[in-house]
Amino acid sequence: MRKNQIINITLSEELLAAVDKQAEVEIRNRSELIREAIRTYLLEKNANEVHQTFTPEEIGRVNDIKNFSDFKNFTTFAISSSFRPQPNEVKDLFAGGESELTKYIENPVSFRNMGWDLRTLGRTKPVAGEYLEITNGDRKIIRIFRDGQIIFAASEDFYGHGIENEDPNESFKFNGLAAAELISNFVNFTNKISEHLAKKPSGIIYKIHIFKPERKIIELVLDINWISSAGRLDFLGPAVDRDVFIKKENQTPEIIAYKIWAEFCYIFGITEDHFWFVNKQEKTMDFNTFINQK
Secondary structure, three states: OOOOOOOOOOOOHHHHHHHHHHHHHOOOOHHHHHHHHHHHHHHHOOOOHHHHOOOHHHHHHHHHHHHOOOHHHOOEEEEEEEEEOOOOOEOOOOOOOOOHHHHHHHOOOOOOOOOOOOOOOOOOEEEOOOEEEEEEOOOEEEEEEOOOOEEEEEEHHHHOOOOOOOOOOOOEEEEHHHHHHHHHHHHHHHHHHHOOEOOOOOEEEEEEEEEOOOOOEEEEEOOOOOOOEEEEEEOOOOEEEEEEEEEOOOOOHHHHHHHHHHHHHHHOOOOHHHOOOEEOOOOEEOOHHHHOOO
């Protein structure tokens, strides 16, 4: 049982009068209003670490993405995000094809044509009134929930140049450039969605996931001939994931993408002195790498 403690606080007459007036409007007492004000303040300042990780509901939404298409039968990489504090809401999420938001989701900005991005060539549709979904056939999927959580997922052919390898005892070669470019595009995508939130967020949590129950080995490769392994992931569990919490103040997309890319590389046993696509001095992702890629 939660224990309450009585404390003494000093408020000016003007502030106390404002508290009582607001409490009357919300049909609650003075103590309830003050408790709610303190809770909201702490959330906005991200003082409580529990709000720097996904909630069970948010984790459940990510895990459910495995049920799309045949994702559960192949190596699937997903990246998701959730804004803080909550509750929040994406305005005009279901407004339809003429809205600015829908137009962007259906044709998001990317670094180049034919790159690893969030373009699907599909049309958005609401699902059960809970989220907006858009897909590229059975290859990749985006879900945007009412509260602003965003999930992108794609199966192994998206990250492996169409290489098919269904033997769980053989390694799957994961294209590192694909992951770096996708992470960077996803960061830009979430920044755009944040402009449509009812309340300006003070923080955002990114989560990266690799699902594949049977696959024993995944190798991160970067060379054009798909031979040299830059890093290796050996695991027997159902998934690997990492959280990255970002405070919105003074954080550029290049800085955020770098932090997510760093966690992705750590999974494969790669330290910061072996990172690619980055400005190592400034610890930023080099977006020009993708723009100039042919």
